[in-house]
Amino acid sequence: MRTRHRITLAALLLFALAARAYASDDSSVTGMVADSSGKPVGNATVTLQNASGKAMATVQTDANGHFTLAHVDPGSYAIVVSAPGFASGSSIATITPAQQNPVSIVLAKSDTLDVQVNAQRLNRARNDLLPETGSSVYRFSQSDISDLPAGQNTPLNQVLLQAPGVASDSFGQLHVRGDHANLQYRINGIIIPEPISGFGQSLDTRIIDQMNLLTGALPAQYGYRTAGIVDIRTKTGDDGSGGSIDVFGGSHQTIRTSGDVFGSRGPFSYYFSGAIGENNLGIENPTSSASPLHDHTREGNAFGYMSYIINPLTRVSVMFGVASNQFQIPNTPGLTPSFALNGVNSFDSSQLNETQSELNQFAAIALQGTNGGALDYQLAFVTRYSRTQFNPDPIGDLLFNGVASKDFHSDTANGLQFDTTYRLNDKHTIRAGVFAQQEHAVFDNDLTVFPVDENGNQSSDQPLNIPDASSKTGYLYSAYVQDEWKATSKLTINYGLRYDKMDEYVSASQLSPRVGVVYALTPSTTVHAGYARYFTPPAFELVSNADIARFAGTTAQVNGQNDPVQPERSHYFDLGITQQITPALSVGLDAYYKKSTNLLDEGQFGTALIFTPFNYQYGRVYGVELTTNYRQGNVSAYANVALSRAQGKNINSAQFNFDADELAYISNHWVYLDHDQRVSASIGGTYTFGQTTFTVDSIVGSGLRSGFANTDRLPWYTQVNLGVIHHFNFNNPLLGKFDGRLLLINAFNRVYELRDGSGIGVGAPQYGPRIAVYAGITRSF
Template sequence: MFRILTFILLSATIAFSQKSTSTIRGLVLDGDSHSPLPGASVTIKNSTLGTSTDENGAFRFDQVELGRYLVQASFVGYKTTVQPEILLEGGKEQVITFYLTPGDTTLNEVVVHYMKTENLNNTYEITNEQTLRYAATYLDPARVAASLPGVAVADDQANGIVVRGNGPNTTQWRLEGVEIVNPNHLSNAGTFSDRATQSGGGVNILSTQLLGTTNFLTGAYAASYGNAMGGIMDMRFRKGNNEQNEFTAQAGLIGLDLAAEGPFSKNGKASYLANYRYSFTGILSAMGVSLGGEKMTFQDFSFNVSLPTKKAGEFTLFGVGGTSKNVFSADKDVANWEVEKDAFNITYKNRMGAAGITHTLPLSRKTSIRSTLAASGLSTEREGIHLNPADPQQVLSTDLDEIQKVKLAFTTALNHRLNEKHRILAGAYLYHDTDKLKVNTQSGEMEVTSFMPYATWQWSPTSKFRTEIGVNYFYFGFNGKSSVEPRGALKWEVAPRNTISLSYGWHSQAQTPQTYLSLGSRVSNNNRNLGLNKARHYGVAYEYRFLKNSSLKVEGYYQEISNVPVSSSVPTYSVLNLVENSVTYALVNKGLGRNMGVEATWNTYLAKDFYLMVSGSVYDSRYKGVSGNWRSTRFNGNHTFAATGGKEIRTAKNNVWGINAKITWLGGFRDTPVDVTASAAAGTTVYRVSQSYTLQMKDYFRPDLRVYWKTNREKINTTLAIDIQNVSNTKNEAFSYYDTYQKKVVVRDQLGLIPVLSYRVEF
C-alpha cells in the first residue's frame, strides 16, 4: 500500500517545462428555438482571444493554455451571456453551449454569480465542476445544495434535504425534465427505522461525471413545475465530446468510477457518454471508521447518447440503473452486544432504474418543441430478524417491508417568442404510477394517472424589468382531486446593480403512497380519498451586485400550507413531519402549516483563485393538527448557516494545490420525549405523542475539508485529493429512542470524522 501511494505521489509531481494547452469550443444558439446564431462574437475574457461563430453557430479556440477562464458570447439583438468557472485541464476539451435570449445588447458590466439565479424564480445552478471542487460532496449535487440559504440535510448519512422547514418528502427529483422515482442508493440511510424514505438516500445513483448543470429550485416555482412544495432537484445529462474520445478514472475509498465519451464517427456529430461506478465503502469499516456498524455496497451504470439530425432536430437516449445493499449482522458473541440493534440481523436492498428519449425540434428562429418520454422504477426490500439475547440461534420475530414503484412519464413543451419583449411557454405532463407496498403480511397497491398542463407568459418591456405570469393545473387521477395554481414573478433593476424581485406561487402535492394505502392495524379506512397538500408561497428579495465578482442577496418569504392530512385521534399528528414512517392512522384534510423566514447570501465568484459563499437564514416552521394549537414541526431548527470557500495555489507550471472548506451550523431539529415507563412495559420505544416535537436537539455543527493536488500535462491531468468530513469529530444528535437492551433512553449520533482519499485521472 505504501509503495502504491508513493508511486501516485511521484507521478502527480511530474511537470514539464513547456506550456500545456487544450481546446475550448462550442455552440451559440437561440435560447428559444435552439437554432444556430452565425456571426456571434465569442471571447475569453481573461485573455486576448476572440472569434466569431460559423454558419452552424460553432466556435473554437485551439491551443489555449490550461487554467480557469470566463467565456462570453454576444450577438446583435441578444443579451450578452458569460459562462463562468470554465476549467481547462490536460487531456480534456471544454465544450460549451450558449443559449442567448433577445434583449438589450448594451453590456455595462459582467455579473458572475457563484451560483447563478438568473431565473425569475429561486433557481440555483449547480455545476459538475463545483461538485468536484467543494468539500465533502461525495460527487453529489444534493450535498452541494446544502450550502444554499435555507437548506439543511435531515441527517448527514443521507442527502435528504430540508428546504425552508419543509421535510424531505416535499422534495421532487427530476431527470431530463420529468419527475422520476427516488434516484438514490441506500434510501434507508440515516433513518430511525432503517426503512426506505420517499426522497433521498446515501448517494445519488447518477454519477456527477455525466451531469451537466443541475437546477435546484426553492420558494415559488415557475408554472412548468408541479407536485412539489419544498425543493426541486432538476438534473440534466451533459453531452459527450463529439470530436475526440476522452476517459476518466477515479479510485478512492468510496469506490471506483470509470467514464468514457466520444464521437460515433469522425464525420458525424453524434456522441456517447457512459459511466460505471462500483463502491467498496466496506474498506472504511476495515480501517476502523464507523458507518453505523453496517456493510454497504453499491454499483451503477449511466449513459447519454446524443443524435443530432439535419432536419428532424436532436434526439437523445439516456439511462441510469443501480443496485445497493447494506447488511447489519449481529455479533455471534452476545457479550459484545451493547445496544438494542445488536440483537438484529438486518438486510436492506435497493434497486433503481430509469431510461428515456428526448427530442428537441426547432420549428423556426422563434419557436421550438421539446418532448421527453421516460420510464423509471424502484424496488426496495428490508428484512429485520430479531434474535433472542438468551439464545442467539432463536428468532423472536421477523419484519419484512417491500416497496415497488413504476413511473411512466411523457412531457412536451412549446417555446415561442412573439418578439423581443414577449415569450410564451406552454406544455403538459402525463404520468402513470404504479405503487405496491408490503408490510409483513399486509399489502396494498395503487395505480394513478396524473395530468398537468401549464402555460407561462413572459414580458420584458425593458432590459431592466422582467415579469412572468403562469398557471399550472394538476389532476390526480387516483381519487379525482385537482388544483388550479396561478404563479407569478417579477425582477426590476431599480438602479445599476440593485435589483428587487417579487414572487408568488400556488402549489399542491399528492400524498405519499404510504399515506394513501396506510397499512396498519389502527386504520379504520385506508385514506384513499385524501386531498392534495396545498401551499401559497410569497417572496420578496433584494440583490446588490458589487463591481468585483461579488453579490449580496437578502430574501424574505412566507409559505402558507393548507389541506394537510392530520389524525382526529392523535391531535399532534401531521404528515408534514413524516420521513420514513408508515401511516397507521385514519386521516382528514384539516391540518395547516406555515414556514416563514429571512435568508441572506454573500457570493464571491472564483476569481484570482479564490471563492467564498456565506449563507444563512432565520426561520420558523410550524404546523397545526386537530388540537388547534400551532406547534414546531420536526424540522424547525430556527436557523441555518453555511460558509463554503476555497483557494487554489499554483506551485509550479501546471501544478495546483486546492484547499477547500465548509462550515455548517444548524439549529437542532425537534424530537418527541420518550415515555420510559411505557417503553419498558411495551418492549419498544413509546413516545409522549401529546408532547410531539417539543424537544429541540443540540445545534448541529460540522466543518469539512478538501485538499487536492492537480497536475496537468498535454494529454492527461491527475488529481490526488483527501476529503475529511466532520474534521472536529463533533457528535451531532440524530434522534433518541428507548433501548430495550440498555433499559434507558439512548441518543443516536450522526456521522463522525470520515477521511476519504481519492485519485483521479482524465485523458
C-alpha cells in the first residue's frame, strides 16, 4: 500500500507539472490598437515589458490593428505601443494561465511630433539655400551669446566684435576686413534692406538661435553688401512652448526689461520678443569723463516670427521687427562760440540740447518648400521703412557751427527675393535666384544760417532760413546661377555668375564671376580659396541730390565739385586653412586682398550725425586673420587676431565735403581710410564650476586713423569685460529656475579714444566706455 501511495503521489506531481507547462504555453495576450476615433492603427509596434522594464516580446499590428503575443508566462506586464504620427500608449495586463488575455489600447494622434519633424525638414531645406563654399565663416550659437558677460543684453554690434577682422568705431559702427560698414543682414534667408545709419541697433540679440558671419570671396548668392553677410536664424516655437523675462540694469542709470514667448498649436508656431529700456550712455562720450553730459537714451524694439506648415513639404512664414530709439547728443563743456547771434551774449556749451530720433520697421512674408529630395525653394516679399530726424539746438548750433539744421530723412524699400536649390545628382547642386528692390528716399531739411561776405566771413548776426527738400526713387535688380560640384570626396568647387544692375542716382551694371574651392587635405586639415568680382552700390538712403548752389553766400556754403557717387567695383581674392589640432582645439589662418575702382567710404560732414557716401577712384584692402577656438568639458576659449591695410587714392565724388588742400594731397597720394586699423583682436572664454559660469571677453585695437588726410592714428586701446552667471534652482514654485548675472564693463577702467575729431569725414571726438557695473536676472518658464 505504501509503495502504491508513493507511485500515486509521483503521478499526481508529474501531472501538475505537465499541466503547468501546458498552461504556460497556452497563455497569450491579444488586443486591438486604435486611434481616438476608433480607427485601427496598422503596423504599430507592440512591446511586452516585465516589471523591471525589460522587453520580453515584440510584434506588429496587422492592417486591422490586431496583435497577438503568444506563450506568455503568467504575471503582470506592461504593454507599450508606438506608431509613426502618434504619441506612445500603454496598458497593464495580468496574464492568467491557459487563457487569452485581451487588451485594448487607444493612441492619441501626435500632431506635435509631425510638426517638429516637418519643421526640421523645412529648416534644413531653407538653410541649404545659402552656400558657404570658399568663404570664411565664423559662427555664434545661442549658448555662445548667453555666455558673454552681458548675455542676450549684449548689443548685436558688440557680439560681432568677437569675430576676427571686425573693428569698432564710434556710434556703434563696425568695419569688417577694412570696409566701411557694407554689411548685409539676412534673417531666415531673407535679405533685410539696410536702414538709415544711426546710433541704435535695429535687431535685438535675443532673437538669435544661430548667427553666422560670412566674409571673403562669397558665392554668387550674395551681392550688394559684401564685406560680411550676417546670417541670422531666429528662435521659433517649433519644439515646444515657453518664454523668459529679463531685467537688466546698473551704471549710468541703465534699466532694460525684455522678454520672449514661443510655442505651437498644431501646424502653427510662433516666437515673439520685445524690450524697452533707457540709460545715460546711449552715444559715446565726447570727453574722457566717467559720465557724459546730456546723453539720455530711450530704446525699444519688438520682433515676431510666425509659421504655418501647409503640408509636410510646404510652409508659409511671416516675420516683423521694429526698433524705436530716442537719443540726446552728448555735449562738450567749455567750447567758445564762433559766431554772433543778435540778442545772445553768451552760451554754455554744456547746455546744448541736440537730439536725434530713429525708427526702423520691417516685415516679410515667405513661401518656402521642398519636394523632399531634389528641389528646395523660398519666395519672399520684404518691406522696410526707416526714418531719422536730427533736432538741433536752435541757438547753440548757430553760435558754435553757424548752421542749425533740422534734418529729416526717410526711406521706404520693397523687395522680392527668390532662391532655389536643385540637386542634379550626387556631384552637382545647382542654385539660382533673382532679387528686385524699389527704394524711395525723402530728404526734408530746414537750415538756419548766417549770411557771409565774399571771403566767407559772417556779415550779419541776423539768421536766414533755407528749406532744402528732395526725394528720389531707385531700383536694384540681380540674378545669379551657380553649381556646387563635388569633384571628389575631398574637393568641392562652387562656381557661378551674378548679374547686378542699379538705377538710382546713377545707372550701372556688372556681370560678376565667382569661384570658391574647399579641399580636405587631411581628415583634420581643410583648405579654402576663392575669387569674387563685386559690385557695391552706394547706400541709397544716404545719397542726397541737394542743390548746393542755394547755400552760396551763407555759413552753409560749400565749394568745389559734387560729382555723383558711383558704385564700387572690385576684385577679391581669399585663401585660408583650418586645422583641427585636437578634438578640442582648432586653428585657422586666412589671407585676403581686394583691389577696387571707385572704392566707397562714408563720412560725417554736416552737423547732423548722418553719414554721407563718397568714392576714392582707386582702392586697395588686404590683410591676414588668425583664429583659435578651444572647447572641452567646462572650459571654452577663443582668440582672434587680424592685421589689415585699407587705402584709397583720389576722391572723385561729393568733393565739396573736403578742404581743397586735403583733396589735392589725396589726389596724388595713397592715404589710409579713416576706419583703417592695423591690428584688431578679440579674446574671451568661459569656465563653469557647478552651477556658476565665469566669463570674460575683450577687444584690442591699434587705433583708427586721424589727422590731416588720415596721416596719423590714435593710440592702442584695450577693453576687458568680466562676468559671472549663476543658475539658481529652487523648489519653491514662485522662484523656480532663474539665472543671475553680474558683469563689469572695462574692468580695468582703461581710458581710450575711438575718435579725436580729426581725419577724413570724422565729425567729433568719441571715447570708449569707462568702468561700469551691471546686473541682470532672467526667469524662464
